[in-house]
Amino acid sequence: MTTNYTEAFITVSPDSTATAGTTPTKAGSIAQIQHELLTRQPYHYTSDDLLFEVHAIRQRIAAKDRKPAREAFFAKPQACLRASPLVKQFGWGLHHDADAKVAAYGVGSEAYREFSARADLKIVAGMRSKRAS
Template structure:
């Protein structure tokens, strides 16, 4: 089963409180989901898919071995995806921190700050072939 998006922008949530993208920080000395996902995506733009980000962010936040051997990693990944997972529309990056998530034709993600010209053009529908999905709202109506 393929959980990735293609040629898609996950735009910031309608109820975001920020007016420009901000780098998420760890809280209480511990990495948050947002800070881990940001580091993964900013550290290697266009290298990871949604499945990679979901799994790696889960793995990096584990208290036991965050760097298991390859055979154990493969088993953990299979087990992780055997349960349903929330997609990146629920990520705190587009919900709370002002980062659009831009997926290319192969499903690879780059961060797209909400104040950038590229983000504004895509959201306005000026870039052909890119579907726009809003991130999930932070609060219920």
């Protein structure tokens, strides 16, 4: 099973209060690492690659151990980037291109508005932080 999307845009969660994309400041957090990787190298990682890279960094998995660690990581179901804290808390939409590579765009930016209005993309809302009551 994969978490990858192609030709899709994940919008900020409907219950997010973010009005702009903000940089996560807690060093070593999932949000901070995802943001750093996506802004340093837009369209370099697929969703699967990004999720595993964050896991490998946080768990300090050596390069030589990454292949079996990746297999073990994806042997269990993984949440897709709709559940990312970037989408839920920090105001970032995630564009997935035709090759399933991901880049982040801040809500309120021109690029975010353009992606969220494109008819050729599958538009998917980020997951809510709280259950609907």
